[in-house]
Amino acid sequence: MFRTALRNVLAHKARLLMTAFAVLLGVTFITGSLAYGDSQQQAAVDRAAAGYDRIDLSVAPDSDPANGSPLATLDDRTAAALAKIDGVRAAAGRVDGFAAVADRKGNLLGTGDFRKGGNFAPNAEGTDPAYQFGAGTGPTRKDEIALDEASATKAGYRVGDTVRVGTGQGAASYKITGTFRTDASKLSPGGSLTLFANATAQRLFLRPGKYTEIEITAADGTDALALADRVDAALPDHTSAITGAQLAQLKARLAASDSGTMSQIMTGFAAVALFVATFLISNTFTMLVSRRTRELALLRAVGATREQVRRILLTEAVLVGVLASVAGIVAGAGVTSLLQKLFATPAAPAAPVVLTPTTLIVSVLVGTVLPVIAAWLPIRRAMAIPPVAALGAAEQSAPEPANSLRTRISVALTVAGTATAAIAALTGSADARTVIGIGAGLAMIGAIGLIPVLSRPFVTLLRPLLLRVNPVHGDLAARNTVRDPRRTGATAAALAIALALASGLSVLGASATQYMERATKESFTADFVVNSPGGANRLTPATAEPLKKLPGVTYSPLNQSTQYQLGGTSSVLTGVDPATIGKLLKYDIVSGSLDSLARGQIAVADFKAEQTGWKVGQTLPLERNGKKGEVTVGAVYRADEQNDLMPSITAPDSLVARYDSAPSTNAILVSPEGGASARADVVRALGDNPALAVLDKDTIAAEDTSGIADQLNIFYALLSMALVIAALGIANTLAMSVLERGKEIGTLRAIGLDRVGVTRMIRLEALLVGLLGAAVGTVMGVFLGWAMGRTLQANVAGFELVLPWGRLALGIALAVTGALLASLWPARRAARVDIPAATAAQ
Structure with a gap:
């Protein structure tokens, strides 16, 4: 059996390469994801322990x-x-x-x-x-x-x-x-x-x-x-x-703990890669076994048992898996090196690639076990076909019935998952995000299972457009795409998964960016905010003293003081200048008056008042480091708990100074007489200090949102690898399809379809598959982004969902472009089919 399996593998080199390529892609991404996380963690540990x-x-x-x-x-x-x-x-x-x-x-x-x-x-x-x-x-x-x-x-x-x-x-x-x-x-x-x-x-x-x-x-x-x-x-x-x-050991442990988040993220992307690769490998083996139905039937007809044939096929899968795993590990190391260079920063330069035993074992297991699992179901189907029937059939098609058990289960999962995620998003329960994640996962699995059923109406919807563009080639492409819905669905599913995650991240990222920009620009009316570069609080109340030299200037430091027990609740007070703060920060007063600050009272954000039950006019005991006193709530104002600039408790700076001789100044709000054009005057008044950053509203908004953009770019780069796998999966599927349809393509050439026409037909097939995966993935991604965004709306005042039409369109365009590029080699191969050989009797 082993010799027979080895001869079969070596006898069909094109089939071997395409099958191995499917496994190699999956192993490459998994190895690259895990190795990148391990490399980053080891580099952080080495940097932390160096020099001691x-x-x-x-x-x-x-x-x-x-x-x-x-x-x-x-x-x-x-x-x-x-x-x-x-x-x-x-x-x-x-x-x-x-x-x-x-x-x-x-x-x-x-x-x-x-x-x-x-x-x-x-x-x-x-x-x-x-x-x-x-x-x-x-x-x-x-x-x-x-x-x-x-x-x-x-x-x-x-x-x-x-x-x-x-x-x-x-x-x-x-x-x-x-x-x-x-x-x-x-x-x-x-x-x-x-x-x-x-x-x-x-x-x-x-x-x-x-x-x-x-x-x-x-x-x-x-x-x-x-x-x-x-x-x-x-x-x-x-x-x-x-x-x-x-x-050194202590620093290394702390660094390993801090870098654990990146390893978890990379493990998540490795799981996505495994999920995407599963569809690719399964689809490849399904087509491979389907193409060899007559060959397998002949083996059984000459005396081989079902178990012997099954062993031959599984041995082939293991051989291909082992070879592809080794190549995938090497390619994954290369991908890791590329990611290191792409994401390198001065603070975290590119580091040597680390391939841990765990990464190697996981990669080899995935590369060998996954092909066996992927081949098992098509082998089982092939063994169920009687040898006489298999020998007499030129092709075995497996149309997807609209009312099959798989379809019914997929519908149930989609409906249940969508309903679960939607209800959790709308009710906003404490564990809503977990429930939404579970619901979205079920809905995604169900939607993927429905893609074969959706392929026929989707192609029917686009068919008039194809016929208008090119009647002959468009009609052939439409018919070929829906010939085997399962194959089309599995090919489009990998693309849909990658695009769903990218679209969901785009919705959340665009919504968060708009919220932070609006919150930053609307929360203060000062012309400038003075803070320390890098985000660390290194200012003191004395830092603002030189601003007195500016004629007509309005300013107030935000002096944050911690470790208070206010009304029995652990609290943070922010001291401000009562005479100027109302001109620098936008206080939306719910009750009371901001003028109460001048009388030694405090103003409280609405979320803090709601948590503690405090009301205007209420006198609260105040204690810090043994110093005790009382303070009255003079105002309640609307504020967002996520806005770092707007204090949760605003107090007159004289009150803070009474309890804390060295508060930490978060920022200094400044409005010079010359307005936004007087930045140079503020810089000079502060002593031309490189340790102080004088920022206007636009700059602050850009800094606040730059972190979101950086994270999104990393996620996009990682997801683009999944998109590449999906696109190459399309290429692999089309190439296998061209081999399978050699006689059909030769017949079309013989009756007058030229090479350009064959190329156009294959490219239109790829276009339809790409559009199907992009459409399903974008819809799933928008739903996922909406559901997760709803949990933020419940906790973040002013957070609104935004549909980034440009990014969504770009994602679809990239998916379609990838599908078209993936069709280049299969289309070229189809156009070069030898007509006499292809049309000869088999």
């Missing part, structure tokens, strides 16, 4: 479990005492914080939160082992800095240049004394690092004489663990020491 081999011990204060703040402080005296311990060669105090440096055009160096500042801590030899200087030396004066080599090269700075550096304490000009290299523990990929003199860094980032951490270098021959025990014994309370190896 340089550190023997790290001493740092313990953190308060309640709020994460340090429970102790480290100072010069602690560092000096640690340096005297037996086995310690050096103890370098470290300080770090945020520091922004702009290039000559004013663009910030580094990315997001990776704009760091630190201290140059020279040892007795005047060097700092954490930094290797390629030019110049480390800073020693208060007006000097050193800059990492990559940032200096990018900005065109050299030793001796004067640059402007911004920190949380303002901006100042510094002279560059040197450029350096360092490891990833100090400088993240894509970031920037500015070194200050030790005293300057302490003043800017902490307090004079204080350190965030002390790095200990052990003397030669000293064991780090043994040294850790001696250091621990000398440390003050709430302070601990950890070895560099242990610190």
Whole structure:
């Protein structure tokens, strides 16, 4: 049986290649999806753990479990005492914080939160082992800095240049004394690092004489663990020491946990790939077995049993699966490398491809087991045909009855799934999203099962248009498309799945983008918002003080203060200037008056009032860190819980200052006398500080929505691979169909249909299949986007569903274009059919 299976595989090379190609595509996408997630996770772990081999011990204060703040402080005296311990060669105090440096055009160096500042801590030899200087030396004066080599090269700075550096304490000009290299523990990929003199860094980032951490270098021959025990014994309370190896492991675990989301997303796309590939592989094997019905019947007629024939076919499936799996794994590694390059960023550069044993095992199992499963049903059907009947039939067709069991089950799944998702979306229950997901999944499975039944009316609907474009070729294409509805349905289903997910994401993405743009632009009436680049809160109430210099300016910082117990509820208060806030933020008052802020009262967002039962005029107990008092609710206003700019509780800044001496300023709202055209005046008043971003409404809206666009682009790129699989599935199906219909095509050529006509007929068939899959997929995707959007409407005020007609049309156009491109090779093969050979008696 094995020799017979091997001879059959090698005897039909075209059939072998097309069958293997179907398996290869599925394995490629699954391997690529899983390997990309593993590669990203391993790269994140490697980046997080890099550089800590340089550190023997790290001493740092313990953190308060309640709020994460340090429970102790480290100072010069602690560092000096640690340096005297037996086995310690050096103890370098470290300080770090945020520091922004702009290039000559004013663009910030580094990315997001990776704009760091630190201290140059020279040892007795005047060097700092954490930094290797390629030019110049480390800073020693208060007006000097050193800059990492990559940032200096990018900005065109050299030793001796004067640059402007911004920190949380303002901006100042510094002279560059040197450029350096360092490891990833100090400088993240894509970031920037500015070194200050030790005293300057302490003043800017902490307090004079204080350190965030002390790095200990052990003397030669000293064991780090043994040294850790001696250091621990000398440390003050709430302070601990950890070895560099242990610190690397800790950072690696945190990075692995943070990158787990990407692995889950990639696993989801791998599941989609498996689902899409199943249709492709099943369709290919169905056509393969159908084409070989007479061959199999002949084997049985000469004495082979059903079980022997079944073994031959299953052995062929395993052989093809193993070969295609190996090729698919290699191709999947290539796809992973391509994805790494496409999605690489300065903060997350392309990393080596990681193929874990799990990925390899899953890929091989999918590549071997799936073909066997896909071949089982068509084999079972073929074995049910009597040999005499199979030998006498030129072709075996399997039309899909309109009232078959499969059709009835598909209708039931579609109706039940649609109803479940719609009811959950309209009622907005707590677990609505889970219910919608289940309902949408059932509806999608049902719709896919109905595609064979839908193919006939769909083609009938388009047939008049085809006949108008080309009567002969259009009629032939329409007839060929509905000849085997199951085949057409399975081919279109893969395309429908990919387009359904893409369309659903488009609906959600467009709706979220419109909501965020409208919420951002309508929530405040100020001309500008001042905040910190990268989204971190590094402003203080004092940051806004220089704005007083501007004539006719209206401004108010949003001073956020946490850890309040207000009316027995954990709350966050945002302090504002009562005299100006009404001109800068749009408060839609439900009850009470915003003027109550000037009387020391608070204003509460409607969602917060609804959650707590607070009302205007109600006096509430207020407590923070042991300080107690009372406050009255003076107003309730409409607000969206998802809007970061609109506070949940607005309080006069005098009230916040009474309970919190150092609130975190989220942003500063500014309206200068010159309006939106006076941005330069605001920048100058704030000291031309690179650490401060002065943004207008359009820029803020663009920043708020850029994250959505970036995520959508990643998802689109991944789904486009599923679309490629679906398009290649069309090519595979058409190619198999051309082989199967060789005699028919030869007859058409013999009676006058030229090569151009044959090519046009095959392309029109591909067009019909592409349109069918695109239509079903778009409808399913819009429904899925609507259902998921409804759950957001229930919780997000002002969220409205938007149909992105342009994106939907683009998706359909890409699907149709992919189908037409997929038809090029099968059409060319059909046009080159040898007429005498094709029409010869079989």
